[in-house]
Amino acid sequence: ISQQLCSLTFGAEEFLLFGTDEQGKKFLEPIFTGDAVMGFAITEPDAGSDTLAASTTAVKEGNEWVLNGSKVMIGNGTRGTFMLIFALTDPDAARSKRHSIIIVETDREGYKADPMHGKMGLRASDTAAIYLNNVRVPEENLLGTRGNGFHQLMAFFDRSRAYVSAHGVGLAQGALNMAVKHVRERKQFGKPIGSFQGVQFKIADMAVKIELARNIMYKAAWLLDNGKADTNVTAMAKMYAARIAVEVVDEALQLHGGYGYFDDYDIERFYRAAKVLEIYEGAKEIEKMIIGRTIVGR
Ligand SMILES: Cc1cc2nc3c(=O)[nH]c(=O)nc-3n(C[C@H](O)[C@H](O)[C@H](O)COP(=O)(O)OP(=O)(O)OC[C@H]3O[C@@H](n4cnc5c(N)ncnc54)[C@H](O)[C@@H]3O)c2cc1C
Structure with missing residues (x-):
């Protein structure tokens, strides 16, 4: 229940607001039927309150995004079917237009998550560190508009x-x-x-x-x-x-x-x-x- 609640409250809105119909069908429907679990990975070791300091990169190569970096304290990190990754896609743009949100299925090669232990409360929920090492996802995994991630x-x-x-x-x-x-x-x-x-x-x-x-x-x-x-x-x-x-x-x-x-x-x-x-x-x-x-x- 905790995982489902975490999915619904901490990420599903992004699909409703910015996702395409295809993305809704593919990613959101399984959340509502209880067949998938998701999380939203924004926080990094050096980017907490200052979300715009997030330095995990997503580079476009052909028709794929290639992601590299790490995230911490992420709900559903080890249990998630897929994660929304807040990633730097346009480092030369104005500060608030540098990031985008990319959907990453957790069974992609290069995705690794380690549980973070010793949490004071909310112990029924999974909180993890995530490592992305040359993780490749198709270009249609961009959620919303490129460079609009912060908005x-x-x-x-x-x-x-x-x-x-x-x-x-x-x-x-x-x-x-x-x-x-x-x-x-x-x-x-x-x-x-x-x-x-x-x-x-x-x-x-x-x-x-x-x-x-x-x-x-x-x-x-x-x-x-x-x-x-x-x-x-x-x-x-x-x-x-x-x-x-x-x-x-x-x-x-x-x-x-x-x-x-x-x-x-x-x-x-x-x-x-x-x-x-x-x-x-x-x-x-x-x-x-x-x-x-x-x-x-x-
Ligand atoms: C149980 C748990 C679950 C979480 N789940 C997720 C998740 O699913 N996804 C995700 O992305 N993140 C998640 N987080 C991370 C959470 O969002 C961050 O901890 C939070 O944004 C604060 O960032 P930080 O810990 O790096 O603290 P810092 O940004 O280092 O801030 C530390 C403290 O400094 C002070 N401070 C910082 N900036 C300012 C300022 N400008 N003015 C005044 N004071 C300031 C505040 O007192 C703040 O508490 C989770 C955290 C916890 C504990």
């Missing part, structure tokens, strides 16, 4: 960041539910700890944060559904929902006391899962940068 990536982030905001809201709501259950059941000083005003104030603060995050998440989703994708609102939704997920999960664990520190309780897993929301699909500082630039200008 396509930004359109993708407008969507994937909205998904991450929903993830944050869901995670925070789940943590709050667990905390409420626990404080109703756990007795100290002769009564349920949930009856103490100090505890109820914490619950109230958590609920308000979640309500606000849910509202901005819905706004971002509504704008997307109605063809009015708004990069700024989506950045706000992602940044805020991720932040409150971290805060709410922290407070929910606190209310579990020492028991929350053990993995018998799901809150321990939620605590580990929340942090990444402030890192991937744009670190929280990158969201802030987008919001600040939109308001103030460059």
Whole structure:
């Protein structure tokens, strides 16, 4: 399930937005039927937040693309049927017009993926380093337009960041539910700890944060559904929902006391899962940068 969700939320949109009918049939349909798994490989050892620094190359030779380079922290890297590779195709063009997105089937010669171990959370998902060594794919594996990769990536982030905001809201709501259950059941000083005003104030603060995050998440989703994708609102939704997920999960664990520190309780897993929301699909500082630039200008 984790692999399928990763496929659907972290890449499938690129096909819907920029793919041809043939590409949709060949690559997207098997994703929806559960026969294929995909990932989107953007991050490199020296290109994280600065996506335009990506140096994996795709060079056109005859009617093929030849890819060389490496990617890190890629979802579905070892399990994927194919990957979308954000690659440098036009190094002499203006900085934002240098990259393109190429579909690479993982059974092509020269594709190698190594699992990355020791992840703090999201352990059901596969995260890998990818190595491309003279990997050849046909020219029709170009997704969208040559040199338009960065623009396509930004359109993708407008969507994937909205998904991450929903993830944050869901995670925070789940943590709050667990905390409420626990404080109703756990007795100290002769009564349920949930009856103490100090505890109820914490619950109230958590609920308000979640309500606000849910509202901005819905706004971002509504704008997307109605063809009015708004990069700024989506950045706000992602940044805020991720932040409150971290805060709410922290407070929910606190209310579990020492028991929350053990993995018998799901809150321990939620605590580990929340942090990444402030890192991937744009670190929280990158969201802030987008919001600040939109308001103030460059
Ligand atoms: C579990 C997991 C799954 C992932 N899955 C994928 C995937 O499927 N595909 C993929 O391509 N990538 C994936 N990533 C990578 C993720 O997108 C990057 O980690 C993220 O973009 C940040 O890049 P970086 O780690 O290189 O951090 P860096 O870019 O090195 O940034 C480190 C920190 O520096 C600060 N910083 C950086 N730039 C600025 C700035 N301009 N202003 C202010 N502060 C700044 C921020 O605090 C930032 O967190 C995944 C990561 C994780 C942890």
